[in-house]
Amino acid sequence: DVKVTQSSRYLVKRTGEKVFLECVQDMDHENMFWYRQDPGLGLRLIYFSYDVKMKEKGDIPEGYSVSREKKERFSLILESASTNQTSMYLCASSPNRGRAQQYFGPGTRLTVT
């Protein structure tokens, strides 16, 4: 079974703090994704990576950066957290064999106060 884990289920941070969200997958998948989910807006892609050290911007990259130093790990970084980044963050991974589904982690609910 594919397993995607995220470092925290719940996180509370203050405005201006630097925040790291970690995602690890154990199935040797090439592709990894970070989404945020907000009520009424569905899932929106922040960044994705199709290989180690490779990254591409998604639909809403502003205020975020990512790091992929190892194949199994994809980190999302909020350089200076703001209240409008309060959201549910979901990580996903998929293999690079074309038309494969994405497997999602349990999510991190981040509150910025």
Next chain:
Amino acid sequence: ELKVEQNPLFLSMQEGKNYTIYCNYSTTSDRLYWYRQDPGKSLESLFVLLSNGAVKQEGRLMASLDTKARLSTLHITAAVHDLSATYFCAGPANFGNEKLTFGTGTRLTIIP
């Protein structure tokens, strides 16, 4: 880039009834995915539809894909309370791409 529209956004139905959730998408797509999300939980894959006319069934849920009409449906037969969840459809943002575009979801509530 693909746009995905689901309807209805909210659906309240009685146990035992049948209903269909619709997923329309804007451009040619070679595949369509359905996911389920329970409150406070992550997304769980339900179906992967890979060709025109594809039909997949799991229990009381059946999904189909019509690539010519750019339409996928998720049909619920004889609904039970356990099916209460939010259902998302998703398709590749660009043809053959690994990036997915998600619909805004259909929140389904089954009433006894």
